[in-house]
Amino acid sequence: xxxxxxxxxxxxxxxxxxSRSAYYAWSQRKPSARQxxxxxxxxxxxxxxxESDATYGMPRIRAELMExxxxxxxxxxxxxxxxQGLRGVCRRRYQxxxxxxxRQPPAxxxxxxxxxxxxxNQLWVxxxxxxxxxxxxxxxxxxxxxxxxxxxGWAIGESLVTELxxxxxxxxxxxxxxxxxxxxxxxxxQYTSFAFSNRCKAAGVKLSMGSVGDAYDNxxxxxxxxxxxxxxxDRRSFKSKSDARLAVFTWIEAWYNPxxxxxxxxxxSPIHFxxxxxxxxxxxxxxxxxxxxxxxxxxxxxVLPSIHADLQNNFISVxx
Numbered sequence: 001x002x003x004x005x006x007x008x009x010x011x012x013x014x015x016x017x018x019s020r021s022a023y024y025a026w027s028q029r030k031p032s033a034r035q036x037x038x039x040x041x042x043x044x045x046x047x048x049x050x051e052s053d054a055t056y057g058m059p060r061i062r063a064e065l066m067e068x069x070x071x072x073x074x075x076x077x078x079x080x081x082x083x084q085g086l087r088g089v090c091r092r093r094y095q096x097x098x099x100x101x102x103r104q105p106p107a108x109x110x111x112x113x114x115x116x117x118x119x120x121n122q123l124w125v126x127x128x129x130x131x132x133x134x135x136x137x138x139x140x141x142x143x144x145x146x147x148x149x150x151x152x153g154w155a156i157g158e159s160l161v162t163e164l165x166x167x168x169x170x171x172x173x174x175x176x177x178x179x180x181x182x183x184x185x186x187x188x189x190q191y192t193s194f195a196f197s198n199r200c201k202a203a204g205v206k207l208s209m210g211s212v213g214d215a216y217d218n219x220x221x222x223x224x225x226x227x228x229x230x231x232x233x234d235r236r237s238f239k240s241k242s243d244a245r246l247a248v249f250t251w252i253e254a255w256y257n258p259x260x261x262x263x264x265x266x267x268x269s270p271i272h273f274x275x276x277x278x279x280x281x282x283x284x285x286x287x288x289x290x291x292x293x294x295x296x297x298x299x300x301x302x303v304l305p306s307i308h309a310d311l312q313n314n315f316i317s318v319x320x
Contacts, residue, residue, distance in 0.1 A: 041065070041072065042080050049086050055231040056261075057081075057088025063267030089230050106187040107197075110208035115220045117147035120274070121178035124152070126168065126185040127221035128160060129228070131248060133238040140248055141165045143172040143183070144224055148277075149262050150270035151224070151252050152176050156245050162190040166199055173203050184208040186218050227256075 013020050031039070048064045049056055056064075062077045081087065117123040128141040139160045143153035153172025157164040169183070183205045185191040191209065200207050210217025232251045238244035261267045268276070 038080060041070065041076075042084060044068070044070070045077065045080055045086065046084060049081075052260075053231070053235075053255075054086075055089050059263060060088070060261045060267060063261050089235070106192055106209040107207035109210055109217065110182050110206065111184045111210070111217075113210075113216055113219070115146050117145070120145060120147050120277075121176050121181045122147060123182045123184065124172065124178075125218060125221040126165065126183060126191070127218055127225065128164065128188070128190070129225045130160070131156075131233060131238070131244050133241050133244045135239070135241050138241050138244055139164055140228075141168040142221070142224065142252075143168050144221060145176070145270075146220060148270045148273045149220075149224075149265060150257055150274065154252060156248060158241075160190065162193045162195050165190045165196060169196070169199065169205075173205075178205070180204060180206060182206045182208050184210070184218065185221070186210055 009020060009023060012018075013023050044065060045061055048061050052060070058074060058078045058081060061081070062072060062074055065072050065077065111123065115123070115125065123146040124143050125146060126141070126143045128139055130137045130139050139157050141155050141157075141164045142151050144150065145152050152175050153168040153170070155164050155167030155171065157167070172178075181204075183200060185208075187209050190196060191207075197207065199205075228248075228251065232247060236247065238247065257269065258271045259269050261269055262273075265273045
């Protein structure tokens with residue numbers, strides 16, 4: 001009893017109309033098997049929540065527990081999380097950053113909001129956003145494979161120019177080497193530019209663009225950025241642009257691609273999903289493609305040398 005230090009057991013038992021023998025039997029009783037299991041579960045939940053940087057809610061934590069061998073219901077995980085005051089983070093609406101150039105005709109919409117792919121490199125979506133820092137904005141452009149939700153190309157720059165989108169596209173092309181992939185984006189002037197169109201033609205990439213000002217026409221790319229902002233950008237402030245670059249790199253290559261669980265992928269990560277597909281089809285995966293950061297740094301040597309050097313300097317300073 002919580003008040004035992006203030007009141008004698010005899011008095012408390014008399015007030016509560018409980019015999020002293022019953023009280024002592026209760027106080028000496030060992031925790032039940034269920035209580036012991038809940039104690040273990042809570043510890044695992046706290047570890048998983050911490051490893052996700054406090055971003056995971058009940059569904060992803062339960063998926064992690066199930067993979068570890070726990071047979072737990074959604075309700076039980078939610079209840080234990082409430083008891084510990086643990087909760088995930090919620091996404092907010094993504095802000096549009098690209099602008100249309102009325103002088104350039106957009107490509108047709110080949111997707112029609114059907115963001116579905118049966119195999120890799122069938123449909124890519126692309127977009128860009130800004131990252132605020134104490135030294136001004138930097139900009140992030142990404143290319144995402146709809147099939148696995150994996151970021152297959154990305155680039156960070158000082159301004160929102162066509163070269164930024166080209167860097168992200170070139171990384172995706174070098175990493176995936178697709179045939180007849182559809183590249184879907186909004187009608188931002190960077191995507192409708194001659195330079196971008198010509199690069200796609202040369203690589204055999206089919207351009208597709210949604211309508212103007214409608215978030216649903218590029219919903220998957222915007223959903224990715226909403227997650228990035230909710231899980232990283234809204235929760236941290238960056239003093240310098242190099243700090244922001246390193247944080248975005250880490251979030252994409254050490255968290256989002258290899259570890260972050262997706263509800264649309266049956267709560268596995270993009271890289272895990274791709275590995276399962278290869279194994280199911282008796283294809284030996286190239287480990288260099290699935291080691292976090294391994295291939296991407298090699299790709300950055302030829303595509304993003306300035307960012308690669310910046311990241312390497314940060315890693316060296318951290319390791320020292």
